Amino acid sequence: MAQAVLTMPVIAVIGAKGGVGKTTVAANLGTTLAETGHAVLAVDLDPQNALRFHLALDREACETGLAGVLAGRANWTQAMQPGRGGVVLLPFGAIDDEHQIDLERHLADHPGWLAETLARFQLPPDTLVLLDTPPGPSVYLQQALRVAQLCVVTVLPDAGSFATLPLVDRMIDKYCRGRADFVADLYLVNQVDAGKRLNRDVLQALRHELGDRLLGVVHQDQAVCEALASAVDVRRYAPFSEAAEDFAQSARQILRRLAPPAPLAENRRP
Numbered sequence: 538m539a540q541a542v543l544t545m546p547v548i549a550v551i552g553a554k555g556g557v558g559k560t561t562v563a564a565n566l567g568t569t570l571a572e573t574g575h576a577v578l579a580v581d582l583d584p585q586n587a588l589r590f591h592l593a594l595d596r597e598a599c600e601t602g603l604a605g606v607l608a609g610r611a612n613w614t615q616a617m618q619p620g621r622g623g624v625v626l627l628p629f630g631a632i633d634d635e636h637q638i639d640l641e642r643h644l645a646d647h648p649g650w651l652a653e654t655l656a657r658f659q660l661p662p663d664t665l666v667l668l669d670t671p672p673g674p675s676v677y678l679q680q681a682l683r684v685a686q687l688c689v690v691t692v693l694p695d696a697g698s699f700a701t702l703p704l705v706d707r708m709i710d711k712y713c714r715g716r717a718d719f720v721a722d723l724y725l726v727n728q729v730d731a732g733k734r735l736n737r738d739v740l741q742a743l744r745h746e747l748g749d750r751l752l753g754v755v756h757q758d759q760a761v762c763e764a765l766a767s768a769v770d771v772r773r774y775a776p777f778s779e780a781a782e783d784f785a786q787s788a789r790q791i792l793r794r795l796a797p798p799a800p801l802a803e804n805r806r807p
């Protein structure tokens with residue numbers, strides 16, 4: 538069956554490894570992009586349900602999430618939550634192991650689930666959809682890659698991340714590059730410490746390897762962890778921090794590459 542056609546840009550934040558900063562990047566790109574006047578829907582496709590720590594105004598209300606809707610416990614309106622910086626958050630929801638296995642089986646059996654679900658929301662075309670994903674190959678990553686116009690691949694400036702590039706490339710080849718609406722896979726190097734020689738060397742190697750697929754860098758910045766602990770995004774916690782400027786630059790690059798419809802005069806929420 539043909540996949541549902543989406544009119545709004547979908548950005549998937551992905552990464553082959555755990556703990557590289559995917560959720561941090563998804564959240565901060567979300568709030569930074571929302572500042573440009575676009576409506577932003579941030580969807581947590583990771584059973585850790587961690588995007589809420591960055592974005593939710595009410596974490597307790599994130600127990601339902603998309604897992605709750607799939608289990609028939611709620612509808613989409615109940616699952617969506619107002620988030621920080623005007624972002625609308627669709628949390629993953631809290632789920633036990635058995636329900637998670639059922640849900641993953643459902644997603645494996647319905648490869649077009651995310652495309653159909655996003656199409657059903659009838660979001661205005663100037664909406665940007667951001668997807669947070671778990672590390673490495675999973676049914677969630679497959680769903681995300683099938684709908685993404687842009688993949689933001691988060692890597693660390695270390696040898697381990699460099700070694701995962703072929704795996705990520707194969708996944709993007711399989712699910713994205715054949716699609717007419719796919720724009721690009723862009724790499725964001727997170728937690729860069731310019732004082733460390735290995736970081737500088739790996740960054741140089743990544744520049745050489747990726748060329749214009751290198752989206753940018755986010756520096757290792759205490760403000761990132763402190764912002765999370767204070768339950769605000771980096772831009773609001775420390776507007777002049779290195780990381781806030783890095784996220785702003787990456788957001789500008791993303792908008793340049795996607796060229797989404799201009800935001801409507803009044804910033805609308807999905």
Ligand SMILES: Nc1ncnc2c1ncn2[C@@H]1O[C@H](COP(=O)(O)OP(=O)(O)OP(=O)(O)O)[C@@H](O)[C@H]1O
Nearest residue numbers: 555556557558559560561672728756757758761762
């Ligand atoms: N640029 C940065 N500077 C400082 N700390 C950072 C930065 N980016 C991420 N971190 C910290 O690194 C840790 C891991 O980040 P995060 O949870 O976003 O990674 P992840 O890739 O989503 O992890 P997982 O694979 O478990 O989903 C967090 O404590 C976060 O605050």
Ligand SMILES: [Mg+2]
Nearest residue numbers: 559560583587
């Ligand atoms: Mg994460």
